[in-house]
Amino acid sequence: MSSLFNDYQPESFFDEVFSKSGKARPHYEAMLDSVGSLTPSEYSARQKAVDAAFLRQGVTFTVYGDDQGTERIFPFDLMPRIIPQREWETVEAGLIQRITALNLFLDDIYHGQKIIADKAVPSELVLSASHYRPEFRGIKVPHGIYIHICGTDLVRDGKGDYYVLEDNGRCPSGASYMLENRNAMKRAFPGLLQQLPVRPVDAYGSMLRETLAHLAPSSVLDPVIVVLTPGIYNSAYFEHCYLAKQMGVPIVEGRDLIIRNDRVFMRTTKGLEQVHVIYRRIDDDFLDPLVFRKDSLLGVPGIINAYRKGHVALANSIGTGVADDKAVYALVPKMIKYYLDQDPILPNVTTHLGVDPKECSYILDNLDKLVVKAVNESGGYGMLMGPHASKKERSEFGERIRKNPRNYIAQPVLQLSRHPVFVDDHFEGRHIDLRPYVLCGDRVRVVPGGLTRVALKKGSLVVNSSQGGGSKDTWVLWDDPLTMPAEPTPAA
């Protein structure tokens, strides 16, 4: 076996590459042979070449905190995470089932609210979610789809079982890194990708475009699609631009758009041009100062009315955040049962709701064993890692929970699976998760693989880029290249 892995310790965790006995899992064998033929300095030279290329190309995100945002490359670890076909097929089926239920739930919540009338879920919990938009009830959205682009976070526990951690049905980010990571791998390990039946991801741009085009008013033959970005100061601006380029559509800011007769137009050098579909990467709150936050400088006054009248489509729709609420998350298995009459293929992580008095006191009694999360936060913010927190942090957090129990949930600390990551001149195990991208158009499609995020800090369980996380390329490895599903052709 490779000398690079001789001293590698899977320890007591579920390791993606090595079994408990230290033997390589079969789907990693070919890759270990190939990586194993490299010396540490050869391997690290490839890593450095990729990092330099990312910096030069500006494949970066912005970290704020001090006065001037600093641009960093999203740390990338060269050794890919591999998912074998059989595992992937389960994950894919689970994701499709879940998004289907979530969209049915949203359509129901914004129309008849049958699930509440039938008492399958508690009414006050759903309707008190801060991202629930009562003003949007009764509005018909194209094809009844609310979440068109979803970036579900999956984790594996100590036994290697997959769980859904979060659904991210608002404006999930990271797809551009998935695509750029694959490009980097093609340069760093061309032979390996040629030799192995790895499912390609580069059709994401054209799939996204098709998904968006599907939403356009049916009278429009050749819809004008745009990506609406908050602007260059947003940490994900690179991604907005990248996806626009992949799809071959303009990237616009709110100030580029104007409403006339409840229709949306963009200001061009040749006058006004009508826009039919908007992939918006701006939160609901900022989208329209006439309806939501009045102080928004990013939005387009009147855009919500244009949407209500059906002259423009928005992806994702308004108010999907209600399904993202971490307390509502706990109800998803019930939604799957209620709407589809199925058991969830991908289970939830056990979740204790602060709003339930019994569970709340359990949370408060066990703060040192639990992860506590604010229900509306994302990006690793508003979170208490009980076992790693100081006594003071725990008691402060406890106070916050007591003040506003609806705003918190708690989960057991999962021993996330680990993957070898190159550190200095050798490999060490680090915890990872997986964010696959699900697209909902005329049918539901899941991009094979997704973004594997890595908690680069030794022992850390937090994978978010804002908290010292990095990423890996994710390979869905097919058993037989001849049976690989046909991928749509990549966008221009």
Added chain:
Amino acid sequence: MLSRVADSIYWMARYVERAENLSRLLLSTQDLLLDAGAEGVDEAQFWQPLLATTGDEEAYSKLHKKIKGKDVVEFLALRADNPNSMLNSIRAARENARTVRDQISDEIWESLNSLRLFVESAEGKTTHRMQSAAFYERVLRGSYQFQGIADSTTPRGEIWHFLRLGTCLERADKMSRLLDTCSGLSLELPPHAQARPLRWAALLRSCSAWHAFQAQHRRLDPSRIIAYLLLDETFPRSIACCVAEAQAALQSLCDDAGLQGMPAPLRHVGRLRADLAYTTVEEVLATGLHEYIDDLQSRLNQIGEAIFQTFVQHSEVSQLPEEAPVESTASGAYHAHADEDLQVQQQQQQQ
């Protein structure tokens, strides 16, 4: 193309050109000082014109009481709090490129991004401290590279025309300021045949015109130099040439947009070009070089304003018939001092 995109492309090109001009100016001034050093002159008189060229005399005087070479160089090259410094020009060029990344070639973007990484790096700062000439040459090369790549990768449509407009108008503006710094100099040649009019020679060098001028005119006759840099359409950095190119770009843009008649930008640029073509250097000198340039600069500004009005504000573009005119909008391009509230809101969106 989006109006904001046109605006950003225009400013991207302007800022690259601004950084290039500044580099060459700093280089030629340092050389001039080395030549003049033996003659034992006051260094302030060499540095003051640089501040005049960039229009930063007031900003500089807020930071420093006296004009010293070291301070001027630092102020113009790397100071982050001088919005017109080379550092900020390169940053602004790159930020504008970033806002239109989906419109320009990857190669253009990478060249500007690399240039900006260099000037902000520790290596860049060390180079500037130890060997400033090498630093300026790197910036010059960065700009040449940008122009070469832009030329060979940009389709000859709107983007290209806005790029050319930005480059030409910035170049014409800087050339006019450069000429203005010489307006107080004597037009007489030095009495000895061997003596060289150093300032006039430096002027030629600071706009890469030394060889081209020498090939056409043997003697460094100041009024010939003025005529060459101001009125000669064959030299690519002359004001006449820049205006001619701007006119060609504007003609294409107005044609593409289907603008009828004679839109304001075309009217202004055409009139200026005709004036430059039918003016002699003697007439310029009779008016006074400074006065002539003053007028020229306001006409260049008028062209820039008309471009903004026509293509970004849509004052002439046809509206939807039943609607009131589109309300005005601020420039969407990136400049060193952007709106802070907007930045904060842009940062808040994430998942």
